[in-house]
Amino acid sequence: MAADYIEPPPNDAPDKGRVEVTYPDAVNGESAAHFPIRKARVADVQELLELVNGFAAQNLMLPRGPQYIFENIRDYAVISDEAAGGRIVACGSLHVLWGDMAEIRSMAIDPDYQHRGLGRRLVAYLKEEARQLGVKSLFTFTLSEEFFARLGFTRRLRDELPPKVWSECSRCPKYFKCDEVGMVLEI
Numbered sequence: 001m002a003a004d005y006i007e008p009p010p011n012d013a014p015d016k017g018r019v020e021v022t023y024p025d026a027v028n029g030e031s032a033a034h035f036p037i038r039k040a041r042v043a044d045v046q047e048l049l050e051l052v053n054g055f056a057a058q059n060l061m062l063p064r065g066p067q068y069i070f071e072n073i074r075d076y077a078v079i080s081d082e083a084a085g086g087r088i089v090a091c092g093s094l095h096v097l098w099g100d101m102a103e104i105r106s107m108a109i110d111p112d113y114q115h116r117g118l119g120r121r122l123v124a125y126l127k128e129e130a131r132q133l134g135v136k137s138l139f140t141f142t143l144s145e146e147f148f149a150r151l152g153f154t155r156r157l158r159d160e161l162p163p164k165v166w167s168e169c170s171r172c173p174k175y176f177k178c179d180e181v182g183m184v185l186e187i
């Protein structure tokens with residue numbers, strides 16, 4: 001395995017209360033080594049655009065342009081299929097909103113790779129990254145309420161959400177007809 005495949009993210013300053021994330025070593029019978037998680041690189045941007053905007057075209061998530069992804073590349077984590085030449089088959093991002101909260105954005109698993117535990121592994125990876133940053137809660141806007149509920153997120157009413165979570169809404173094509181739900185997980 002290449003040295004830059006990091007799972008979970010390095011923790012230079014372990015704290016005593018930290019909960020270790022363990023990952024399944026099998027993904028539907030396939031070795032997880034074939035699906036490594038790592039931080040995204042600039043060379044990944046074209047594949048990230050295709051993955052995210054394929055779902056955005058179906059109104060399942062927000063579209064992203066190259067400028068947004070380049071500027072926020074350090075937010076993204078990706079999973080590749082090593083048996084398919086390292087093709088990126090899943091991504092998700094962690095965007096710090098404030099001292100106490102980070103948002104999970106752009107969770108996208110290639111349709112051929114869904115329901116194989118990749119989304120769960122990505123959220124665990126991003127959660128561990130948030131914990132190491134000292135963030136206390138995770139937030140997401142999503143149409144996939146059941147997926148995030150399985151991972152422990154709970155739905156919040158709009159007026160229970162802190163103002164910071166609305167920062168992207170003015171740029172959102174769904175601004176006047178938002179159908180996403182806000183969900184929170186204390187970590």
Ligand SMILES: CC(C)(COP(=O)(O)OP(=O)(O)OC[C@H]1O[C@@H](n2cnc3c(N)ncnc32)[C@H](O)[C@@H]1OP(=O)(O)O)[C@@H](O)C(=O)NCCC(=O)NCCS
Nearest residue numbers: 055107108109114115116117118119120142144146147150
């Ligand atoms: C939603 C999505 C991220 C889930 O990823 P995934 O890799 O298929 O999910 P996993 O296999 O890791 O499933 C994790 C858990 O969620 C459940 N789950 C996954 N997708 C689900 C769905 N659409 N409805 C209900 N439950 C779902 C699984 O059954 C599993 O539960 P279990 O472990 O208790 O059995 C993926 O389907 C996707 O990319 N969808 C299109 C884009 C999208 O909607 N993104 C999220 C909004 S930003």
